[in-house]
Amino acid sequence: MTDVSAEGGHGAVPLTGVPATDGGADQREWPLWEVFIRSRRGLSHQHVGSLHAPDAEMALRNARDVYTRRSEGVSIWVVPAAAVVATSPDEKDSFFDPAADKAYRHPTFYDVPAEVQHL
């Protein structure tokens, strides 16, 4: 893979000039964190955006302030952007296209009993 920076889920995550790692004392910018929120009725955490914070504890609080102002969620995950490893747009074709024409992989050829929940 050529590029291991996070793609971002909700539009552009600024990457130019932004150090995504824990820098030394001469860093001008706080590290970047990706934020995931689980809503009150949700089952999984969804990516909602990113923010800067000096460390994990502050990242959680900043996420609470910035991304849950309107009761968007009840649980927050923050992940250092540097820890997110993403696929590169260059590999999109070979990674994802082959799955497009293999109908036999889809679970649609048998009847699922009505009693089976959350299949």
Place this chain on the structure above:
Amino acid sequence: MPAVATYALRLGDDALVLSQRLGGWITRAPQLEEDVALGNIGLDLLGQARTLLTYAGEVEGAGRTEDDLAFLRDEREFVNLHIVEHPNEDFAVTMARQLFFSTWQLALHQRLVGSTDDLLAGVAGKAVKEIAYHRDHADQWVRRLGDGTEESHRRMQAGLERMWPYVQEMFAVDELERALVDQGVAADVTLVRGEWDAHVDDVLRGATLTRPEDLTTPPGGGRRGVHTEPFGYLLAEMQHLHRSHPGATW
């Protein structure tokens, strides 16, 4: 004005003035995220102020609304503590102010939950959750700035020294408040000093900061309507729009 109304006004003015001060950080905070954090704290305080001012107006019975009280009173009629009117200066001073005030305000409201006055008890019940977060925000920053670089440590220590003279006024109780305490309406702030010291000392220890000494006896007077010089400018900024367009609505 009935004693309960004055008491509500005191707590409301504390919240209103600090809200106004925190608003001064919007677009000026060190980071965007801190802009939002300080703005949120300010809005929480404004919400408390609105409820308390409205209540004070109702109990007074002279037809004054929250807006009348916030925008049409002059300096000598505001009854907030001096600590909340001190200018923002730098971020360390602001965090020292927040640590000292929110630690006090939280302890006060935790006791106010048991007030015999239903509205004050209700306000306290909601406020306790908000103020716990405000205090935590200050804790986090004082720790980081204190146990940080040489410059952040120096500024944070200076911030503590700067705001320390205002601490004493928070724990003073006058006749009016003493009577309300006896009736079970008001919380007794003289009982709060011990836990205030314990919490602040704990934070300062973790921050490698030194607790300032009580070197001066400041005049206080906020509860009597006697304020510091910067307060006039704060009111001018806060009130001029409302006073320039009397009766205007959105």
